[in-house]
Amino acid sequence: MLRDIINGLYYIHHSDVRLHGNLTSETCLVDERWQIITKSSVWDLDNRKERAEEILYMVKKGGSAPFRPELTLGENLDVNPAMLHLVRDCWSENPSERPSVESIRSLLRSMNSGRSDNLMDHVFNMLENYAGSLEEEVEARTRELTEEKKKSDVLLYRMLPRQVADKLKLGQSVEPEMYDNVSIFFSDVVKFTNLAAKCTPLQVVNLLNDLYSIFDGIIDEHDVYKVETIGDGYLCVSGLPHRNGNEHIKEISLMSIAFLASLQSFRVPHLPKERINLRIGIHTGSCVAGVVGMTMPRYCLFGDTVNTASRMESNGKPGHIHLSTEANRLLTMMDPQFKTECRGEVIIKGKGVMETYWLLGEKGSEQDSFSIPSPPPIIETSIDRS
Numbered sequence: 259m260l261r262d263i264i265n266g267l268y269y270i271h272h273s274d275v276r277l278h279g280n281l282t283s284e285t286c287l288v289d290e291r292w293q294i295i296t297k298s299s300v301w302d303l304d305n306r307k308e309r310a311e312e313i314l315y316m317v318k319k320g321g322s323a324p325f326r327p328e329l330t331l332g333e334n335l336d337v338n339p340a341m342l343h344l345v346r347d348c349w350s351e352n353p354s355e356r357p358s359v360e361s362i363r364s365l366l367r368s369m370n371s372g373r374s375d376n377l378m379d380h381v382f383n384m385l386e387n388y389a390g391s392l393e394e395e396v397e398a399r400t401r402e403l404t405e406e407k408k409k410s411d412v413l414l415y416r417m418l419p420r421q422v423a424d425k426l427k428l429g430q431s432v433e434p435e436m437y438d439n440v441s442i443f444f445s446d447v448v449k450f451t452n453l454a455a456k457c458t459p460l461q462v463v464n465l466l467n468d469l470y471s472i473f474d475g476i477i478d479e480h481d482v483y484k485v486e487t488i489g490d491g492y493l494c495v496s497g498l499p500h501r502n503g504n505e506h507i508k509e510i511s512l513m514s515i516a517f518l519a520s521l522q523s524f525r526v527p528h529l530p531k532e533r534i535n536l537r538i539g540i541h542t543g544s545c546v547a548g549v550v551g552m553t554m555p556r557y558c559l560f561g562d563t564v565n566t567a568s569r570m571e572s573n574g575k576p577g578h579i580h581l582s583t584e585a586n587r588l589l590t591m592m593d594p595q596f597k598t599e600c601r602g603e604v605i606i607k608g609k610g611v612m613e614t615y616w617l618l619g620e621k622g623s624e625q626d627s628f629s630i631p632s633p634p635p636i637i638e639t640s641i642d643r644s
Contacts, residue, residue, distance in 0.1 A: 261366055267359045324351040338369050418557050419483060419499040422549060434548030434560075440497030441510040441542045441585060442563055443482075444571035445517065447490035448535040453526075461528055466490065469524065469534065476516045481509045485559060495559060498547050507542055507588045511596060511617055514538050514579045539570025540617070541582040569606045570614065579617035586615040595621045 270277070303310065316325035326349050329342050344365055350356050357365070414423045425432050447453070447469075454462050470487060477484050477494065481502050485493040494513070497506030517536060526532045543563035549555045566582060574580030581589070581598060589596050597618040606612045 264359060264363050264366055268363055271359050320351045322351075324349070340365065340369055418549070418555065421499055422557060426549070426555070432549045434546050435499075436544065436546050437498045437501070438544050439504065439506070439542065440495055440545055440563065441506040441540060441588075442545070442559065442567035443492075443494040443496075443510050443514060444539045444567050445492040445514075445536045446571055448537055448576040450490040453529075453532060453534075456529060456532075465526055468527075472520050472524065473517060476513055476520065479516075480513045481505065482513050485557065493559075495545075498545075498559075499557075504588060504592050507540075507585060508592050508596075510540055511579070511589055512620070514540065514617065515619060518577065518579070535576045537571055537574045537576055538579045539567055539572070539574050540579065540585045541567035541570050542585040542588050566606075566609065569609060573604055573606055573614075581615040581617050583613050583615070586617075589617070593620075597621055 303313075306313075308316075313325070319325070326346075329345065344357070344362065347355070347357050348362070411423075414427075417423075418426070422432050453465075457465065466487075466489075470492070473492065474484065480496070481500065482494050482496045483499065485495055487493070494510070495506075496502065496509040496513075502509070517538070521534050521536065524534055526534065541563055543561070543566065545559050545561035545563045547557065547559050550558045570580045570582055570585075580601075586598050590598060597620070599616045599618055601614045601616055603611050604614050
C-alpha cells in the first residue's frame with residue numbers, strides 16, 4: 259500500500275499538475291487500512307487522557323517538538339527499522355527537512371528488494387506460486403489415486419475375468435455367453451475330511467492356502483481360468499472367457515500334470531508324515547458362463563459339461579487324471595504326444611455306462627511319461643455330488 263501511495267504522489271509531482279493540492283481530511287477518505295506500521299489505533303484513544311479535540315489542537319499547533327503518533331511495534335510485527343525512520347522524517351514540521359518523493363520511492367525500493375514494486379504484481383505472484391503448488395499437489399494426489407486404482411483393478415481382475423470386470427466398471431450388464439467347446443477341470447483332496455480332523459481350523463486354512471498358492475502359480479503359466487475353490491475342491495476351465503480354439507484340452511492336461519508333480523515335494527508343516535494326493539477329472543464340451551449376483555458377483559459355469567467333469571473327478575482314483583471319452587478324443591487328436599490309457603466302462607451316476615481314460619503323461623517330457631505314485635489299495639466308493 260505504501261508503494262502505491264508513493265507511486266501516486268510521484269506521478270502527480272511529475273505531471274502537469276505537479277502539486278497534490280489540499281490533502282486534508284475534508285477532501286481525502288482515511289480509514290483503518292492506512293495504519294500499516296503498528297496495525298493498532300494511531301492515537302490509542304482508549305488509553306489516553308487527552309480527548310480527540312485536544313489531540314487535534316496539539317497536532318495543528320506544531321512547534322519544534324510536534325505532536326505525532328507513537329510508533330510502537332507489537333511482538334509479532336516485523337518492520338524494517340529504516341521504515342520507521344523514514345516515517346518520522348516525513349512527519350517533520352519543516353517541509354525542507356522532509357524527504358522528496360524520489361528519495362522516498364528509492365528508499366522503499368531498497369527496503370523491498372526482491373519484491374514486486376506493484377501491489378497487483380505481488381498479488382499475481384502469490385497467486386502464481388499458489389497455483390504452482392496446487393498443481394503439484396493435484397499431480398501428487400492424482401498419482402496416488404492412479405496407484406490405488408491399479409491396486410483395486412488387480413484385485414478385481416483376480417475375482418472376475420478382465421473383459422467381464424471392465425464391463426461391470428462401465429456400468430454395463432454382462433449377458434450370459436454360450437461356449438461351444440471348453441475343457442473343465444475338477445480336483446479334490448483325497449481323504450481331506452480325515453486330514454482336517456487332525457488339524458485345527460487355522461491349520462486347515464493355512465494348509466489349503468499353501469496348496470492353492472502353488473496351484474495358482476501353475477495356472478498363471480497356462481491359458482486356464484480359475485473359476486472357484488470350495489473347501490478342498492478346485493474348479494478350472496480353459497477355452498473361456500478367452501476362446502483358444504481346441505488348445506483348451508492341451509492347456510488343462512498340462513496343468514493337471516503339473517498339479518500332481520507339485521505334490522511330490524509338498525509337505526504339511528504340522529504333519530510332515532502326511533502326504534497330499536488329488537483326484538482329478540476332466541471333460542470337454544459346451545457350457546454357458548455368466549455373472550451371478552450383484553453383491554459379491556461370481557463368474558459361474560452352467561451346463562451338463564460341468565456335471566460330467568465333476569463325475570469324472572468323483573469316480574476317479576487318487577493320484578490319477580480321469581478323462582471322459584470326449585476329452586480323450588480331442589486330446590489325442592490335438593497332440594499325439596500325450597499318453598492315455600483306457601480305463602474301460604464305468605457306471606457314472608446320472609450318465610449310465612461311460613468309457614473313460616487315464617491321462618498318464620506327455621511322451622515328449624523329460625520322462626517317457628509322467629510318474630504317478632501308486633496309491634495304496636483302497637476300496638473305491640463313488641461320491642454323490644448331485
